[in-house]
Amino acid sequence: MVERVNLGNTGIEISPLGIGTWAWGDRVMWGSGKSGHYTQADIRAAFDAAISAGINFFDTAEVYGLGKSERMLGAFARQSHAPIVVASKFFPFPWRLTKRAFHRALRHSLLRLGIERMDLYQIHFPYPPVRIETWMDAMADAVEAGLIRAVGVSNYNAEQLGRAYNALGERGIKLASNQVFYSLLHRTPEHDGVRQMCRDLGVTMIAYSPLEKGILTGKYTPASPPSGIRGRMYRPWYLARVQPLLATMREIGAAHGGKTLPQIALNWVICKGAVPIPGAKNARQAISNLGSLGWRLTEAEISRLDEASEGLTELRYRGKPKASQ
Numbered sequence: 258m259v260e261r262v263n264l265g266n267t268g269i270e271i272s273p274l275g276i277g278t279w280a281w282g283d284r285v286m287w288g289s290g291k292s293g294h295y296t297q298a299d300i301r302a303a304f305d306a307a308i309s310a311g312i313n314f315f316d317t318a319e320v321y322g323l324g325k326s327e328r329m330l331g332a333f334a335r336q337s338h339a340p341i342v343v344a345s346k347f348f349p350f351p352w353r354l355t356k357r358a359f360h361r362a363l364r365h366s367l368l369r370l371g372i373e374r375m376d377l378y379q380i381h382f383p384y385p386p387v388r389i390e391t392w393m394d395a396m397a398d399a400v401e402a403g404l405i406r407a408v409g410v411s412n413y414n415a416e417q418l419g420r421a422y423n424a425l426g427e428r429g430i431k432l433a434s435n436q437v438f439y440s441l442l443h444r445t446p447e448h449d450g451v452r453q454m455c456r457d458l459g460v461t462m463i464a465y466s467p468l469e470k471g472i473l474t475g476k477y478t479p480a481s482p483p484s485g486i487r488g489r490m491y492r493p494w495y496l497a498r499v500q501p502l503l504a505t506m507r508e509i510g511a512a513h514g515g516k517t518l519p520q521i522a523l524n525w526v527i528c529k530g531a532v533p534i535p536g537a538k539n540a541r542q543a544i545s546n547l548g549s550l551g552w553r554l555t556e557a558e559i560s561r562l563d564e565a566s567e568g569l570t571e572l573r574y575r576g577k578p579k580a581s582q
């Protein structure tokens with residue numbers, strides 16, 4: 258059975274890897290519902306495979322599939338009777354200006370999920386105009402009203418994280434988590450102080466897109482890049498630059514008795530102290546990702562992966578170097 262780790266200092270116990278559910282019902286980014294793509298039965302099979310393996314942590318958001326992801330997750334959990342830890346997110350649209358708007362959104366998420374209390378409720382982005390302190394106050398009200406067990410944030414930088422932590426602290430509540438983009442190809446939280454601050458404050462760092470939207474599985478190559486929006490995010494010239502890292506991952510996987518690329522990518526995140534929430538569209542992906550649990554990369558292997566991925570985050574954002582144009 259899968260071990261449990263603490264979600265911040267909340268007393269809530271989660272599996273060291275969760276399942277991300279953005280693709281569950283999302284058509285624009287992931288192609289849900291398009292012919293030839295994955296079906297609802299595939300998604301249900303992913304959920305069942307994760308539950309059977311002992312995973313209890315699922316991440317969704319009100320905006321995923323415009324509510325479809327929350328509905329599916331709620332229905333699957335009810336039908337399976339599995340005691341899961343549900344994390345969802347409030348999106349601070351610029352027209353949501355009041356604590357009342359926050360509570361309305363929370364109530365709607367609870368209704369879609371079919372639950373009375375959210376285990377972890379997160380502010381999706383630190384967007385203005387509403388101050389961080391106002392949203393944290395709304396969170397604290399919801400905790401006191403018994404609607405939320407734990408409070409999280411997402412995409413907060415170190416300064417914003419500190420403000421959220423302090424504002425909640427004034428209401429006697431510990432911030433549980435900060436969900437940020439973190440993968441071998443996006444190591445910004447190591448350099449911008451976010452990972453260190455999470456550690457210092459006892460806040461769980463939840464790593465989203467830990468497989469870099471499938472790029473770190475090795476199935477997309479310069480000759481066969483992903484299609485759609487992902488194809489515009491990850492161009493062939495960048496996929497070519499990623500190949501040496503993938504080769505290193507393959508070597509390390511072989512040394513561990515045939516661990517796959519996604520398993521190496523996720524184990525690296527776990528070894529760095531974060532909880533990855535890889536997306537899974539079917540049982541095969543969910544089961545494959547679960548193979549990242551129950552073993553650990555050595556310190557030397559982590560250093561090799563750090564070296565092989567050095568500079569790849571910055572390269573993607575800088576764009577195509579002149580020499581390779």
Ligand SMILES: NC(=O)c1ccc[n+]([C@@H]2O[C@H](COP(=O)([O-])OP(=O)(O)OC[C@H]3O[C@@H](n4cnc5c(N)ncnc54)[C@H](OP(=O)(O)O)[C@@H]3O)[C@@H](O)[C@H]2O)c1
Nearest residue numbers: 277278279411465466467468469470471474535536542545
């Ligand atoms: N807070 C935020 O702002 C934010 C932002 C993004 C994501 N998230 C959360 O993080 C979760 C994960 O991030 P993500 O979905 O962006 O990316 P990801 O986990 O890096 O990649 C997921 C995608 O990789 C492919 N995949 C997964 N496992 C695989 C396997 N074993 N073998 C081959 N392919 C595999 C699948 O897509 P294909 O089969 O189509 O390749 C899958 O949809 C989301 O579901 C969401 O819950 C949060």
